Amino acid sequence: MPTGDAQQSNSSILDRSQLDLLFGALAERGYHIVGPRVRDGAIVYDDVASSADLPVGWKDEQDGGKYRLVRRNDEAVFGYAVGPHSWKRYLHPPLVRLWQATRKPGGFEVTPEPINPQKTAFIGVRSCEIHAIQIQDKVFLGGPHVDVAYKARRENAFLVALNCGQAGGTCFCVSMKTGPKAQSGFDLALTEVIEKERHYFLLEAGSDAGAEVLSALTLEPAGPEELAAAERVVKNTAAHMGRALDTDGIKDLLYRNYENPRWDQVANRCLTCANCTMVCPTCFCTTVEDVTDLGGEHAERRQKWDSCFTLDFSYIHGGSVRPSARSRYRQWMTHKLGTWIDQFGTSGCVGCGRCITWCPVGIDITEETRAIRESETAPKRSAREDANGD
Amino acid sequence: MSATPINPLVPEPWKVQRVHRDTADTFTMELESAGGKRELPFAAGQFNMLYVYGVGEVPISISGNPTKPSSIVHTTREVGPVTSALRKLKPSDHLGLRGPFGVGWPVVEARGADVVIVAGGIGLAPLRPALYQLLAARNYYGKVVLLYGTRTPADILFRKELQNWHSRFDLEVHVTVDRAMGNWNGNVGVVTTLIPRAPFDPHSTVAMVCGPEVMMRFTVQELEKRGVGLENIYLSMERNMKCAAGFCGHCQFGPAFICRDGPVFRYDHVQPLMAVREV
Ligand SMILES: Cc1cc2nc3c(=O)[nH]c(=O)nc-3n(C[C@H](O)[C@H](O)[C@H](O)COP(=O)(O)OP(=O)(O)OC[C@H]3O[C@@H](n4cnc5c(N)ncnc54)[C@H](O)[C@@H]3O)c2cc1C
Ligand code: SF4
Numbered sequence: 190m191p192t193g194d195a196q197q198s199n200s201s202i203l204d205r206s207q208l209d210l211l212f213g214a215l216a217e218r219g220y221h222i223v224g225p226r227v228r229d230g231a232i233v234y235d236d237v238a239s240s241a242d243l244p245v246g247w248k249d250e251q252d253g254g255k256y257r258l259v260r261r262n263d264e265a266v267f268g269y270a271v272g273p274h275s276w277k278r279y280l281h282p283p284l285v286r287l288w289q290a291t292r293k294p295g296g297f298e299v300t301p302e303p304i305n306p307q308k309t310a311f312i313g314v315r316s317c318e319i320h321a322i323q324i325q326d327k328v329f330l331g332g333p334h335v336d337v338a339y340k341a342r343r344e345n346a347f348l349v350a351l352n353c354g355q356a357g358g359t360c361f362c363v364s365m366k367t368g369p370k371a372q373s374g375f376d377l378a379l380t381e382v383i384e385k386e387r388h389y390f391l392l393e394a395g396s397d398a399g400a401e402v403l404s405a406l407t408l409e410p411a412g413p414e415e416l417a418a419a420e421r422v423v424k425n426t427a428a429h430m431g432r433a434l435d436t437d438g439i440k441d442l443l444y445r446n447y448e449n450p451r452w453d454q455v456a457n458r459c460l461t462c463a464n465c466t467m468v469c470p471t472c473f474c475t476t477v478e479d480v481t482d483l484g485g486e487h488a489e490r491r492q493k494w495d496s497c498f499t500l501d502f503s504y505i506h507g508g509s510v511r512p513s514a515r516s517r518y519r520q521w522m523t524h525k526l527g528t529w530i531d532q533f534g535t536s537g538c539v540g541c542g543r544c545i546t547w548c549p550v551g552i553d554i555t556e557e558t559r560a561i562r563e564s565e566t567a568p569k570r571s572a573r574e575d576a577n578g579d
Numbered sequence: 580m581s582a583t584p585i586n587p588l589v590p591e592p593w594k595v596q597r598v599h600r601d602t603a604d605t606f607t608m609e610l611e612s613a614g615g616k617r618e619l620p621f622a623a624g625q626f627n628m629l630y631v632y633g634v635g636e637v638p639i640s641i642s643g644n645p646t647k648p649s650s651i652v653h654t655t656r657e658v659g660p661v662t663s664a665l666r667k668l669k670p671s672d673h674l675g676l677r678g679p680f681g682v683g684w685p686v687v688e689a690r691g692a693d694v695v696i697v698a699g700g701i702g703l704a705p706l707r708p709a710l711y712q713l714l715a716a717r718n719y720y721g722k723v724v725l726l727y728g729t730r731t732p733a734d735i736l737f738r739k740e741l742q743n744w745h746s747r748f749d750l751e752v753h754v755t756v757d758r759a760m761g762n763w764n765g766n767v768g769v770v771t772t773l774i775p776r777a778p779f780d781p782h783s784t785v786a787m788v789c790g791p792e793v794m795m796r797f798t799v800q801e802l803e804k805r806g807v808g809l810e811n812i813y814l815s816m817e818r819n820m821k822c823a824a825g826f827c828g829h830c831q832f833g834p835a836f837i838c839r840d841g842p843v844f845r846y847d848h849v850q851p852l853m854a855v856r857e858v
């Protein structure tokens with residue numbers, strides 16, 4: 190960005206020592222605050238009371254099937270990438286009751302679950318995660334039917350974004366055009382800058398609600414130096430992506446390759462454990478459970494996260510439609526990167542890398558895509574191999 | 580168009596008016612709103628989610644007459660826990676209903692053409708509303724042909740109605756069974772064997788097909804052999820369904836959500852995926 194523009198920017202400087210002012214301002218406005226914290230060797234999202242609860246001085250090392258927290262050699266507050274949790278656990282929770290019913294003479298009465306979400310502020314939402322939220326918005330709000338509970342939760346969320354200062358080992362948001370800098374869709378955005386003598390955040394507003402909080406904090410405006418420093422932070426992150434994925438013509442690539450033998454290879458490794466779908470911030474599938482009490486006076490329906498990796502998922506009378514691991518992995522990946530585009534006008538993958546990191550056997554969506562792409566050019570390669578052989 | 584409730588996930592109580600046993604495993608149920616008179620306008624081929632208190636919920640097509648939406652009719656084959664609990668309901672019992680959902684048969688689009696309806700087993704149920712509508716506006720169509728196949732004569736649904744239809748001049752009805760028993764003197768063989776001789780003009784025909792997936796595949800082959808354009812063949816697809824509102828992901832068939840984009844599809848739109856196993 191040219192610094193000329195930047196001088197007119199309405200970004201402010203929030204010193205590291207002032208971070209709790211932001212917590213205070215959000216609490217004052219009635220927001221329940223959730224953010225990253227260290228638990229059981231991972232950075233997860235949970236209630237946070239102040240900046241002391243954040244993962245100060247930690248970073249994560251990530252690779253296929255590997256995740257490890259290590260100390261940083263600085264006191265960065267947000268010096269990690271993303272962990273096993275995503276914000277969908279708040280906006281589209283793993284388990285919700287949809288309604289309750291009670292028996293009454295001649296029938297029963299249905300009471301929909303009351304919709305009264307708590308105002309919640311999310312601290313440290315990555316750009317890829319904002320995109321994931323916007324993708325779920327399309328699923329639950331963009332079709333002919335609206336998920337009214339999701340809508341209410343979404344309207345009551347205040348997003349404090351964090352422009353990434355560190356790419357994870359499995360990140361590929363640059364390929365998916367979803368990061369590492371949040372361009373829109375947030376209320377406030379932070380960029381963490383750590384210099385020799387100075388540790389501060391660049392804070393900018395992305396909505397009226399965010400602007401109101403920002404003005405109440407009465408901070409110093411950012412100057413060209415700080416703006417440039419923040420810009421360097423995200424540029425550096427963008428230059429250090431752990432993975433890359435070529436999205437060129439990807440939908441048609443997958444539509445052409447339903448019968449690619451690569452699906453058999455990946456199926457040999459895939460445990461159909463469903464980890465990838467649980468950690469994925471865009472995966473939205475659910476099932477329902479109808480339960481009653483012993484006397485049958487009370488019944489209710491619960492909606493729970495489900496996964497296309499289970500055998501039950503596609504069960505119809507007579508058996509599962511996708512009995513093989515091959516067809517289930519194919520369903521998942523083809524949905525993420527292909528059919529999603531036809532369904533919602535966007536990819537279903539934001540390049541957060543969670544499915545790679547949390548797959549117990551390290552199956553890598555970028556590698557699987559590459560293998561399928563390369564298999565289409567394989568004849569050329571095998572011709573070359575032939576030529577090289579005797 | 581439809582009276583889908585604001586919260587599409589919450590069922591509304593409906594009351595069983597009448598139950599009729601069609602065959603050993605299939606029954607037809609007429610429902611009226613439990614909250615006083617209420618019409619539920621629907622299109623032929625749409626379905627409802629029916630909830631049996633404390634047991635569970637299943638998608639069931641509407642088998643009644645779209646021109647008489649004050650009574651909602653469903654024809655169900657008992658195959659498992661929820662459908663058997665449905666079967667046990669008696670007049671004045673309540674059940675939960677959400678719907679109607681989905682895109683139905685191209686009854687209006689077919690005006691001016693011959694219409695051939697090919698049904699296998701319980702597949703006749705979702706097609707019956709289309710037949711009612713065709714007959715209610717009979718002048719708009721050329722020939723109307725119903726080809727219906729069941730396993731045995733005992734499995735034939737809507738017998739009386741079939742007989743009435745059979746005696747009409749403006750409707751051709753052909754029924755066949757896989758295995759004849761007792762005093763059956765009609766056709767024997769799978770329903771696709773009726774297609775080559777059926778009286779319709781293949782170049783101006785809309786076909787509506789519902790039955791088990793294999794039956795639909797072979798039906799399409801036969802129709803294609805007769806020269807019916809693939810863009811004039813429509814099928815009703817089946818997948819697991821939990822929400823019927825496009826939220827739960829269960830009903831996906833490639834890029835389609837069957838609950839929302841179907842269950843009725845134009846064949847040429849699903850053709851590439853029909854050829855792939857386990858989609
Ligand atoms: C759009 C649509 C319309 C249908 N219309 C009719 C109809 O008019 N008449 C009729 O008899 N049947 C119809 N079916 C099939 C009917 O929904 C299943 O037979 C029923 O769900 C079986 O449930 P069950 O609990 O009795 O048996 P099980 O086979 O034990 O089912 C257990 C659970 O699996 C799921 N399931 C099983 N089979 C199916 C299936 N075919 N489709 C979706 N989910 C399934 C359900 O969640 C069910 O509760 C229709 C299905 C769909 C998708
Ligand atoms: S598919 Fe994998 S990389 Fe893409 S958004 Fe989901 S978890 Fe992240």
Ligand code: SF4
Nearest residue numbers: 459460462463465548
């Ligand atoms: S790809 Fe990995 S995480 Fe996903 S189901 Fe298979 S083994 Fe589990």
Ligand code: FES
Nearest residue numbers: 823827828830838
């Ligand atoms: S049944 Fe849930 S998305 Fe179609």
